[in-house]
Amino acid sequence: MILATDVYYLEDNTAKAVGALFHWQDNAASEIISIQVDNIAPYIPGEFYKRELPCILKVIEKAGLHRISTIIVDGNVYIDNAGSYGLGGKLWEALDGTIPVIGVAKTSFKNTEEKVIPVLRGQSQNPLYVSAIGMDVTEAAALIKGMQGEYRMPDILKQVDTATKEA
Template sequence: MAVHFEGAQATAAAAAFDAWDAAEPMKTYVSPIDHVDKAARGELDLREVACVMQLLREHSLAPELILIDGFVHLDADETPGVGQRLYQALGGTVPIVGVSKKRLPGLSAQFEVLREDEAPPLVVTCAGIDIGAAKVRLRSMHGRKRVPTLMKLAARLAKSKE
């Protein structure tokens, strides 16, 4: 899943798949969101949680796992990030795997996944699933580049003007 913000509007998008190595989605979902509040300065930006929840409701989705572009927790002490808040909003019943291209100072190499030689690692955090299992699944995702194909697709759909 991915969320793109533009002014007071946002678009949430998801690509559903049935196998981790799938090159194509089974189906894609897009939800335009007419109004989102501005992020509170100096606080964790939680607008994405409401946008993902709207996408899930609007399309009557009940995923087995949600893969987000971002952090589930912000450090090894599991300070809650957007993914942890989403996990809590879903009642702790749907595992969340967060994938980021950025590193945070509180996350060591144990959270890194290399998908491509000579490319910086991706950072993986999760809730409701073992970190080792999350890393194996991410590593197996389709795509020759650093970021998996279906994650790129969700980001493109969220940014699309169509």
């Protein structure tokens, strides 16, 4: 199964982390995992992964690593053309490179054009920026483009984002 993840930050150093388990052809998640994570790290520019990665790892633990074939993160695998890791790369590293990670970002980092493929979906003229590690980025971009949903954001990724904000 594929696991799509997202994290929403609440008050008092608390976050809500959500994961959706699904298959590529699905238009809705077969299972939603939602957890609260306390005592998260403060935001530090350039080190966002220190805040988000522990939350995602807790979702993976609850989902069961053995069930997951690919992980999608709301963010970037790389933060520059030199291959410096963003959230997705740090996750792949934390999992000892055992599971491919796809990053889907709504905005582009400067100097990432060699590592990222812009993907247009639906009628939107604003691309999603897809990066990947542990699999070919062209394949990852095609998978994201082919996900169910007629808008810029695939239905399941929108479902995960919405679930993070629900009480």
